[in-house]
Amino acid sequence: MSTHVLVPYDDSEFARAALEHALTEYSAGAITVLYVVEPADGYGGTNTAIVDDEPEDATSGGDGDSALVRARKRAIDQDRELSTAKATGDPPRAVHEYAAEHDVDRIVVGDRDRSGASQLLVRPLADDVVRDSPVPVTVV
Numbered sequence: 001m002s003t004h005v006l007v008p009y010d011d012s013e014f015a016r017a018a019l020e021h022a023l024t025e026y027s028a029g030a031i032t033v034l035y036v037v038e039p040a041d042g043y044g045g046t047n048t049a050i051v052d053d054e055p056e057d058a059t060s061g062g063d064g065d066s067a068l069v070r071a072r073k074r075a076i077d078q079d080r081e082l083s084t085a086k087a088t089g090d091p092p093r094a095v096h097e098y099a100a101e102h103d104v105d106r107i108v109v110g111d112r113d114r115s116g117a118s119q120l121l122v123r124p125l126a127d128d129v130v131r132d133s134p135v136p137v138t139v140v
Contacts, residue, residue: 003029006104008036008095008125011067014110018140019071022108023078025138029105031082033071034098035064036091092128100134107137 005026009015022031068084075082087094099107111126126139 003105004103005029005031006095006099006102006107007031007033007071008091008107008109008129009033009067009071010035011070012110012112014112014140016074016110018108018110019074021138021140023075023080023082026106026108027080031075031080032098032102032104033068033082033084034087034095035067035084036087036089036094037064038091039088091125092131095125095129096132096134104135106135107133109137109139111139 003026005022007015007019007022009019019031019033064086068086072082072084085098087098089097095107095109098104107129109126109129112124126137130137130139
């Protein structure tokens, strides 16, 4: 049985490291790269993820689309294929919901630098993804 790996992706150096790890370590598995857009402050809706699977030629030029195109190119450079998806909502919740709804076996997430003031100001996505994840998580 092939492993389905989910990589939350924002095209940061940490997300790129997670994608490289997934491409290398799960060479026989299916990889999905998920770009999550957070709603603007004051958004009154729920935090439920709305997931749209991206077509193979996603090139519309928005930040998420560009990041997903670059992720796809990284995979092609390694003779691999991957699927892409976008979600809207609270990032950790969107990652968890996507994993639960799409039979994901593992999540590979990049961890941010925890030095200096950044550790006080920004809580890394990796921390929140690990907490309450429906599947095992690898933090790179």
